[in-house]
Amino acid sequence: MSLLEIRDLNVSFRTKASPTKVVSNLSLDIKESEVFGLVGESGCGKSLTALSIMGILPPNAYAEGLINFNGKDLLMLDRESLRRLRGREIAMIFQEPMTSLNPVLTIGYQISEVMTTHLGLSKKDAFDRAVDLLRDVKIPSPEIRVKEYPHQMSGGMRQRVMIAMAVACNPSLLIADEPTTALDVTIQSQILELLQKLREERKMSILLITHDLGIIAENAKKAAIMYAGRIVELAEAGELFNNPGHPYTMGLLDSLPKEKGKPLKPIPGTVPRPDKLPQGCKFSDRCRFVVPPCRTEEPELKEVDGRHPVRCIRAAEIKWPY
Amino acid sequence: MALLKVQSLKKHFPVKKAFGETAQWLKAVDGIDFSVDENKVFVLVGESGCGKSTVARLVLRLITPTSGRVLFDGKDIFGLDGDSLKAFRKSVQIVFQDPFASLNPRKTVFDTISEPLKIHRITEKKNMKDACAELLKKVGLGTDIMNRYPHEFSGGQRQRICIARALAVNPKIIVADEPLSALDVSIQAQIINLLQDLRKETKIAFLFISHDLKVVHYFSDTVAVMYLGKILEHAKTEDLFMEPLHPYTILLLSSAPKVKTEAFSVQRSAFSDKKLQTPNSERQPDIGEVPSPIHIPSGCPFHPRCPKRFEPCDKIIPELKEAKGRLISCHLWNPY
Numbered sequence: 001m002s003l004l005e006i007r008d009l010n011v012s013f014r015t016k017a018s019p020t021k022v023v024s025n026l027s028l029d030i031k032e033s034e035v036f037g038l039v040g041e042s043g044c045g046k047s048l049t050a051l052s053i054m055g056i057l058p059p060n061a062y063a064e065g066l067i068n069f070n071g072k073d074l075l076m077l078d079r080e081s082l083r084r085l086r087g088r089e090i091a092m093i094f095q096e097p098m099t100s101l102n103p104v105l106t107i108g109y110q111i112s113e114v115m116t117t118h119l120g121l122s123k124k125d126a127f128d129r130a131v132d133l134l135r136d137v138k139i140p141s142p143e144i145r146v147k148e149y150p151h152q153m154s155g156g157m158r159q160r161v162m163i164a165m166a167v168a169c170n171p172s173l174l175i176a177d178e179p180t181t182a183l184d185v186t187i188q189s190q191i192l193e194l195l196q197k198l199r200e201e202r203k204m205s206i207l208l209i210t211h212d213l214g215i216i217a218e219n220a221k222k223a224a225i226m227y228a229g230r231i232v233e234l235a236e237a238g239e240l241f242n243n244p245g246h247p248y249t250m251g252l253l254d255s256l257p258k259e260k261g262k263p264l265k266p267i268p269g270t271v272p273r274p275d276k277l278p279q280g281c282k283f284s285d286r287c288r289f290v291v292p293p294c295r296t297e298e299p300e301l302k303e304v305d306g307r308h309p310v311r312c313i314r315a316a317e318i319k320w321p322y
Numbered sequence: 323m324a325l326l327k328v329q330s331l332k333k334h335f336p337v338k339k340a341f342g343e344t345a346q347w348l349k350a351v352d353g354i355d356f357s358v359d360e361n362k363v364f365v366l367v368g369e370s371g372c373g374k375s376t377v378a379r380l381v382l383r384l385i386t387p388t389s390g391r392v393l394f395d396g397k398d399i400f401g402l403d404g405d406s407l408k409a410f411r412k413s414v415q416i417v418f419q420d421p422f423a424s425l426n427p428r429k430t431v432f433d434t435i436s437e438p439l440k441i442h443r444i445t446e447k448k449n450m451k452d453a454c455a456e457l458l459k460k461v462g463l464g465t466d467i468m469n470r471y472p473h474e475f476s477g478g479q480r481q482r483i484c485i486a487r488a489l490a491v492n493p494k495i496i497v498a499d500e501p502l503s504a505l506d507v508s509i510q511a512q513i514i515n516l517l518q519d520l521r522k523e524t525k526i527a528f529l530f531i532s533h534d535l536k537v538v539h540y541f542s543d544t545v546a547v548m549y550l551g552k553i554l555e556h557a558k559t560e561d562l563f564m565e566p567l568h569p570y571t572i573l574l575l576s577s578a579p580k581v582k583t584e585a586f587s588v589q590r591s592a593f594s595d596k597k598l599q600t601p602n603s604e605r606q607p608d609i610g611e612v613p614s615p616i617h618i619p620s621g622c623p624f625h626p627r628c629p630k631r632f633e634p635c636d637k638i639i640p641e642l643k644e645a646k647g648r649l650i651s652c653h654l655w656n657p658y
Contacts, residue, residue, distance in 0.1 A: 041506035041507065041508065041509075042506055154611055154612075156611050157611070184369035184370055184533065184612070185369070185533065185535070185574060185577040185578050186369060186573055186574065186577045186612075187369075187611060188577065188579070189576075189577040189579070192579075211506065211507065212579060213507070213581045214578065214579030214580045214581050215579045217579065217580065217581045218579045218580070219579075241581050251508060252507055252508060253581065254511075255507050255508045255510065255511035256507070256511075256536060256581060257511075257514065257536045257537055257539065257540030257541070258540075260539065260540055260559075260560075263515055263518065264511040264514055264515050264540075265511070266508055266509070266510075266511030266512040266515060267508040267511075268512075270476045270478060270479070270509065271476075271506070
């Protein structure tokens with residue numbers, strides 16, 4: 001059974017002219033206690049997808065479609081029910097832990113606030129639980145740390161605090177939006193290990209949003225590659241890297257430095273602006289396999305030859321490695 | 323001959339304390355030596371706070387060291403003044419991490435690129451447009467963009483403009499402080515290719531500062547791994563990635579997430595390497611964080627996080643000495 005089901009999600013920004021669509025017909029399923037990776041370059045709409053699940057889109061943006069979480073359509077819920085859901089059943093951690101913590105409140109207060117609000121615990125009980133949570137996320141001497149302020153902690157510690165806060169009410173879905181981008185590699189691997197451990201213990205699903213293919217390869221079970229607001233490929237993580245089907249995925253893999261001295265094969269050009277997307281396939285102007293029909297009609301995301309879904313009309317012909 | 327030579331360079335910053343308390347020092351760079359040869363790429367790699375950017379600023383003479391020397395073409399750069407200083411500034415250029423912050427938003431591309439040409443009187447006024455066009459072509463940009471402003475460009479294009487500006491004065495060495503980390507994967511590859519081409523064409527040396535091991539491996543000739551102001555391992559790139567010896571280097575390499583197709587693959591199991599087994603050398607489940615550079619641990623700076631620490635590590639500071647064809651600062655490899 002899927003925990004989260006997104007069908008034909010569209011996210012648009014209201015502008016002075018016509019609305020600009022930044023996420024288009026996005027559908028995906030996240031199963032229970034699974035890590036689902038959402039990969040893409042900056043501006044591809046991966047964060048906006050996460051924000052629309054949480055119902056915290058910026059005021060000038062709106063979402064349409066269906067987001068079914070545990071039998072509830074999140075886009076149809078009123079503000080009060082959404083508020084009760086957020087932090088309790090769906091929690092989110094962000095890239096920059098310093099800006100997501102309140103600098104003038106102790107971390108103990110901030111963690112226990114989640115539990116007094118959602119679980120109705122007394123202040124004292126919640127505070128005790130906060131200490132336990134800090135221990136769970138492996139913060140040394142939690143009894144002392146719980147009384148400290150965010151500025152007294154390092155970046156890695158702050159991200160641990162954010163995770164403690166997010167898992168305080170045992171959510172069934174954790175959205176992690178670039179959780180380790182601001183951290184050093186050694187800290188990054190610790191945080192990812194911690195997330196995996198918590199996921200196993202608490203049977204929690206994780207929607208892992210990142211631009212780093214390595215993180216997906218090592219951590220996610222399934223992953224979707226996004227480009228210009230669309231999913232262009234959706235597969236098991238291993239399949240995605242061994243047997244990529246979309247030219248964009250191949251291009252990303254080619255862009256990674258491999259054998260020393262060999263020139264890299266970057267994707268030419270830059271990501272188009274969402275209001276100036278090309279006709280037809282949105283990747284057609286940068287694609288090395290482009291044929292005339294690519295420029296007129298946008299391909300659908302569909303399985304070819306029993307393989308995983310790919311949004312490319314030439315998916316059957318193009319073989320990796322070419 | 324070495325183009326740039328750094329000798330026992332130190333930079334300590336004073337940390338302000340409350341009245342009556344003794345001043346403390348943040349040891350950003352604590353006695354490092356290295357040299358960069360002509361047409362070579364030397365990389366300093368390390369986590370945030372290890373002092374790698376401070377080294378870049380010292381080498382550029384943007385700040386003065388607490389002690390130690392930086393020799394460029396055999397001359398101490400901190401003794402330069404007047405014309406000799408101007409000549410030094412011309413030979414050493416920098417490309418910064420954030421191309422959004424390092425271009426003046428009120429200057430057109432032409433203004434930005436022609437400024438160094440004017441200051442160093444390289445090009446006559448009437449040839450300025452052609453010189454700019456030449457530079458833009460070199461970095462893969464069209465010549466029609468000269469009258470546009472930085473905000474009109476994407477991150478990758480801006481980084482190209484920064485590189486063109488650095489190339490304008492025909493420098494002998496470019497210091498590149500994390501030039502790729504603000505860019506997307508596909509754009510990173512474009513810029514790496516550009517830098518690689520420039521190396522072939524112009525014989526420029528690079529002092530490259532990075533935390534991204536994939537790029538380091540691909541692009542460099544020599545690598546120095548920095549930790550809390552010190553160099554822990556200094557080796558040829560192939561050697562370092564083929565067989566990292568210092569436990570910190572192993573930790574760095576094994577922490578970097580990788581897709582299978584990548585060239586180097588130090589697995590996490592590198593920690594269970596039999597040869598390195600010492601008593602209590604099991605990998606700690608939690609390796610902890612980098613300590614503050616104000617309170618650098620006694621002995622080896624890495625010992626509190628080191629899975630292989632043993633008797634002398636917390637007491638005796640290991641020297642950077644030769645072992646297995648490279649320089650390494652670790653008691654495991656250089657018995658004290």
